[in-house]
Amino acid sequence: MPEPVSPPPLPLTWRPRRGRWVAYGFAGFIVLGAIVMAIFISEPFQLPDKIMIVAFGCGVAWVLHLLGRVRVEADEQGITVVNALRTHRYTWPEVLDVTLLESDPWPKIDFSDGLTVGAMGIQGSEKARARRATAELAALIKAKGEAGE
Known part of the structure; x- marks a missing residue:
């Protein structure tokens, strides 16, 4: 049986540690990867394609932000x-x-x-x-x- 805990002082916020590190770490990695890929991608891809690659990376980062917050x-x-x-x-x-x-x-x-x-x-x-x-x-x-x- 766990020991009784007295109520902590308020206001108080509980957040996960590892989950936030993973979510925001991967979000940064994906956005950075999308930008690097858009810069170095070869010729048949034009500017709109490169913009969509970065936008997709940002979309994935947004989903990860929802998990990190x-x-x-x-x-x-x-x-x-x-x-x-x-x-x-x-x-x-x-x-x-x-x-x-x-x-x-x-x-x-x-x-x-x-x-x-x-x-x-x-x-x-x-x-x-x-x-x-x-x-x-x-x-x-x-x-x-x-x-x-």
């Missing part, structure tokens, strides 16, 4: 869960619980409206760090939300 933010009013495609904002009374099972890629946050949202900003692959972040979030939910009452 994930986070969970907690403040006095509630939490904001920024996932790859959607951002969810909830007040503390709406948040019921957070769970992270051993095999889960990220914790699941349960809300009073019956919705469950995955919190991609806390990566299960960062074992101890993810357990600590989930415990801190659970302590905040208990202290600030109505579920603990």
Whole structure:
């Protein structure tokens, strides 16, 4: 059983480390590679083709940015869960619980409206760090939300 964690001071943001490094590292590599390829590509390719190569690289980098920007933010009013495609904002009374099972890629946050949202900003692959972040979030939910009452 994990040791109880006291609620951390707010505001607080949880972000994955490795996931961000990989996403932004590959994004930079792909954009740089697309630019180099556009510069050195041989003759049948014209300026519009070169522009499209760089645009494609930028498009891939944008998708990687969506994966790199994930986070969970907690403040006095509630939490904001920024996932790859959607951002969810909830007040503390709406948040019921957070769970992270051993095999889960990220914790699941349960809300009073019956919705469950995955919190991609806390990566299960960062074992101890993810357990600590989930415990801190659970302590905040208990202290600030109505579920603990």
